[in-house]
Amino acid sequence: MEEELVAVPMVPPARPQPPVLSVRRPPNPPMLEHRFVFDGRAGEYFRIWIVNLALTLLSLGIFSAWAKVRTQRYFYGSTRLAGVPFEYTAKPLPILKGRIIAVTLFSAYVLAGRYSVFMQLGLALLIAVLTPWLIVRGAAFRARYSSWRGLNFRFIPDYAEAYIRFLVLGLPLILSLGLLYPWVKGKQKAFIVENHRFGGSWVKFLLHAGQFYPPYLIAWGVLSAWMFVFTMVMVGVIMVSGAGQSGGAPAGWLVIGMTVVMYLGYFVVLAFLAAALANLVYNHIDIDGRRLRSTLKGQKLLWIYAGNTVAILCSGGLLIPWAMIRLAQYRADCLCLLASDDFNGMVAERSIGVDATAAEVDGLFDIDIGL
Amino acid sequence: MNAFKAHYFDGQTSRLHEVEVQRLDAATIRVVGDGIDRSDPASSLRISPRLARITRTIEFSDGARVLANDHPLLDSWFPHEDRLQRITDRLERHAHAVAASIVICLAVGIATFAWGVPWIADRIADQIPAGVETRLGSEVLGQLDQYFGFAPSQVNAKRQDALSARFSKLTAGLPDAGHYRLAFRDAETVGPNALAIPGGTIVITDQLTGLFDDDREFDAVVAHEIGHQQHRHALRQTLRSSFVLVIAALFTGDVSSASAIVIGVPTFLLQSHYSRGFEEEADAFAFNTLAAHNTSPAWFAAAMRKLDDFHHGGKKAEGGVAYLSSHPSSAARIAAAEASGEAFISAHPDQIRETPGYDACAEEGVCPDEDEDDSDCDDESCLDPDEVDENSDDAEIPDPEASR
Numbered sequence: 091m092e093e094e095l096v097a098v099p100m101v102p103p104a105r106p107q108p109p110v111l112s113v114r115r116p117p118n119p120p121m122l123e124h125r126f127v128f129d130g131r132a133g134e135y136f137r138i139w140i141v142n143l144a145l146t147l148l149s150l151g152i153f154s155a156w157a158k159v160r161t162q163r164y165f166y167g168s169t170r171l172a173g174v175p176f177e178y179t180a181k182p183l184p185i186l187k188g189r190i191i192a193v194t195l196f197s198a199y200v201l202a203g204r205y206s207v208f209m210q211l212g213l214a215l216l217i218a219v220l221t222p223w224l225i226v227r228g229a230a231f232r233a234r235y236s237s238w239r240g241l242n243f244r245f246i247p248d249y250a251e252a253y254i255r256f257l258v259l260g261l262p263l264i265l266s267l268g269l270l271y272p273w274v275k276g277k278q279k280a281f282i283v284e285n286h287r288f289g290g291s292w293v294k295f296l297l298h299a300g301q302f303y304p305p306y307l308i309a310w311g312v313l314s315a316w317m318f319v320f321t322m323v324m325v326g327v328i329m330v331s332g333a334g335q336s337g338g339a340p341a342g343w344l345v346i347g348m349t350v351v352m353y354l355g356y357f358v359v360l361a362f363l364a365a366a367l368a369n370l371v372y373n374h375i376d377i378d379g380r381r382l383r384s385t386l387k388g389q390k391l392l393w394i395y396a397g398n399t400v401a402i403l404c405s406g407g408l409l410i411p412w413a414m415i416r417l418a419q420y421r422a423d424c425l426c427l428l429a430s431d432d433f434n435g436m437v438a439e440r441s442i443g444v445d446a447t448a449a450e451v452d453g454l455f456d457i458d459i460g461l
Numbered sequence: 462m463n464a465f466k467a468h469y470f471d472g473q474t475s476r477l478h479e480v481e482v483q484r485l486d487a488a489t490i491r492v493v494g495d496g497i498d499r500s501d502p503a504s505s506l507r508i509s510p511r512l513a514r515i516t517r518t519i520e521f522s523d524g525a526r527v528l529a530n531d532h533p534l535l536d537s538w539f540p541h542e543d544r545l546q547r548i549t550d551r552l553e554r555h556a557h558a559v560a561a562s563i564v565i566c567l568a569v570g571i572a573t574f575a576w577g578v579p580w581i582a583d584r585i586a587d588q589i590p591a592g593v594e595t596r597l598g599s600e601v602l603g604q605l606d607q608y609f610g611f612a613p614s615q616v617n618a619k620r621q622d623a624l625s626a627r628f629s630k631l632t633a634g635l636p637d638a639g640h641y642r643l644a645f646r647d648a649e650t651v652g653p654n655a656l657a658i659p660g661g662t663i664v665i666t667d668q669l670t671g672l673f674d675d676d677r678e679f680d681a682v683v684a685h686e687i688g689h690q691q692h693r694h695a696l697r698q699t700l701r702s703s704f705v706l707v708i709a710a711l712f713t714g715d716v717s718s719a720s721a722i723v724i725g726v727p728t729f730l731l732q733s734h735y736s737r738g739f740e741e742e743a744d745a746f747a748f749n750t751l752a753a754h755n756t757s758p759a760w761f762a763a764a765m766r767k768l769d770d771f772h773h774g775g776k777k778a779e780g781g782v783a784y785l786s787s788h789p790s791s792a793a794r795i796a797a798a799e800a801s802g803e804a805f806i807s808a809h810p811d812q813i814r815e816t817p818g819y820d821a822c823a824e825e826g827v828c829p830d831e832d833e834d835d836s837d838c839d840d841e842s843c844l845d846p847d848e849v850d851e852n853s854d855d856a857e858i859p860d861p862e863a864s865r
Contacts, residue, residue, distance in 0.1 A: 134513050137553045144562035147569050160512055167515035175516045240470025240526050436475035
């Protein structure tokens with residue numbers, strides 16, 4: 091709310107104002123539902139994907155930065171909100187730079203193992219210590235090159251807080267034997283969401299970390315029940331097959347079959363958990379009174395994940411683009427923005443005087459590590 | 462008409478202006494409408510590369526931008542923008558280029574699985590310290606005892622010692638073979654089998670030792686397993702299998718589950734089989750080792766036949782961990798062993814009577830019942846003079862290493 095008080099006087103005079111009422115805003119403006127519309131097509135994206143992949147292979151990976159930009163632009167540009175598409179504005183060269191650094195680090199790690207275990211441990215430690223920094227840089231990069239209606243997203247890099255939430259909190263997590271996991275995850279999510287800005291507005295997160303417990307607890311509960319039933323069945327089967335020695339031979343196949351069944355259980359639970367967490371996060375995001383609404387269904391998401399996995403495996407990978415489009419389509423179908431205005435009144439960062447130099451300094455470390 | 466409709470955003474607010482974009486002359490672009498009227502030199506503008514049906518963006522130097530549906534005019538207005546992506550776009554729209562890309566990607570993919578994965582897996586195997594391999598091996602042995610019904614051996618200690626002594630003779634002088642050892646297990650459900658486990662242990666089932674009539678058949682099978690150990694096949698095969706899983710997981714985008722699946726691989730390894738190349742490598746090792754110990758490689762063929770008969774001879778038609786059952790190539794391997802045996806005999810003609818199934822009566826006319834006719838012929842004196850010198854009828858082949 092404070093943000094709005096600051097923002098209102100800065101709105102350009104051209105903005106149509108309600109003629110009768112004075113400064114006071116209408117108490118309950120009607121909220122309209124704006125759907126995210128995704129119109130990417132599998133056939134179209136397949137052409138982009140396969141040509142860019144072939145060029146990447148032929149160029150020994152160099153072209154991958156261009157491929158990434160084209161892919162991102164396709165997915166951003168295919169997503170529209172209130173009739174206006176999103177834009178991905180990053181250039182390939184900084185991405186290439188980031189990838190060269192990542193590959194160099196990884197090669198150094200592998201080569202170090204050849205000469206000295208201590209050197210390798212040192213490098214592993216270095217990479218661990220760099221992780222929060224990389225998370226911040228990655229978020230900042232993605233935000234800075236994402237825009238809508240001519241306004242940029244931004245991620246304000248708060249390194250101290252990043253180190254607390256992504257490194258220091260690991261200690262209580264271990265000491266609590268993992269019991270704090272949902273809380274730590276919640277803290278990390280909140281950090282990522284709350285450091286984002288769109289135009290001149292902070293993105294607010296209306297959720298405290300404790301609220302991450304219910305979905306995780308349900309997932310734990312279901313998994314434990316699954317493990318229990320699974321173990322009982324397993325013990326039963328082994329005893330039966332052990333009793334009748336003649337039928338004991340397939341025991342090996344049994345172990346593998348049961349392992350597969352067990353992982354299927356994980357797969358199901360993870361799909362439901364992913365849907366629940368995404369809904370939880372999106373439904374508590376607030377940008378200047380505008381709210382997101384996500385209605386992902388675990389069952390549907392599971393169906394999509396399972397179908398994608400089978401399709402990709404059976405097609406030797408050629409259906410990856412179809413799978414990606416299918417998932418993006420469903421995600422967009424389940425997401426909408428509730429807002430009472432026509433989106434014409436938002437202002438850019440610069441017009442409310444937040445330091446422009448920060449963006450320039452960021453440019454020095456303009457890397458996107460995510461592979 | 463040298464103009465088109467577009468949306469304009471000034472970069473300061475999110476307000477959408479409906480505008481028309483015009484080209485006044487080769488160097489100037491004008492945006493007009495909805496309270497906007499600006500003219501800019503074309504050289505100060507940047508346009509986003511063409512990409513499928515995606516909206517194009519013209520960026521102004523002050524941060525303002527024009528969003529327009531892709532329009533043929535755009536590329537003629539900005540002919541020098543990003544040539545690389547322009548070529549890429551043309552390829553993406555070209556059916557032949559797409560077809561060629563599919564071929565390239567599939568070829569690289571297949572090559573990666575066929576050669577790249579084994580190559581990387583072998584490089585990783587080289588890096589793995591012996592300690593890790595030993596630990597992996599004891600884990601596998603534990604799994605065998607726990608899940609596959611492997612029980613302590615019923616074979617008496619004297620016999621075990623005798624077989625272990627033969628084993629030590631075979632491994633003597635091999636590099637890195639000091640820690641190789643035999644482990645005897647009773648495995649009714651598995652049947653006759655020998656398994657080379659990572660770290661140098663070779664598991665022999667009681668059913669295997671009971672199957673053979675001649676210890677040289679045992680030597681042949683053990684030599685084959687030593688071959689697996691010498692080439693670290695168990696570890697390499699494990700890594701190769703897990704690598705396929707890891708790469709597959711990378712494709713599906715779910716890497717976290719792959720690391721967990723890898724744990725199940727030792728079990729999987731025992732169920733499935735070594736790659737054909739590995740088997741041939743171990744076979745070749747066995748042939749050479751047998752020949753070096755003055756035993757005909759044909760004993761390997763004899764052992765294979767017995768195993769083959771056992772697994773296909775109706776006693777145990779299917780199921781279980783079979784030594785040979787799923788090997789379509791076992792006939793070829795037997796033939797290779799026979800050929801190697803013949804080569805051995807032609808190099809060592811004196812060993813002719815020591816080949817499996819050799820019938821001295823049919824081949825040389827030296828028959829037990831005929832001995833009575835030729836009364837002064839007894840034992841060795843009946844043989845050809847050149848055989849007498851160098852050969853003994855003892856089933857135990859004297860170690861050539863020791864005799865020299």
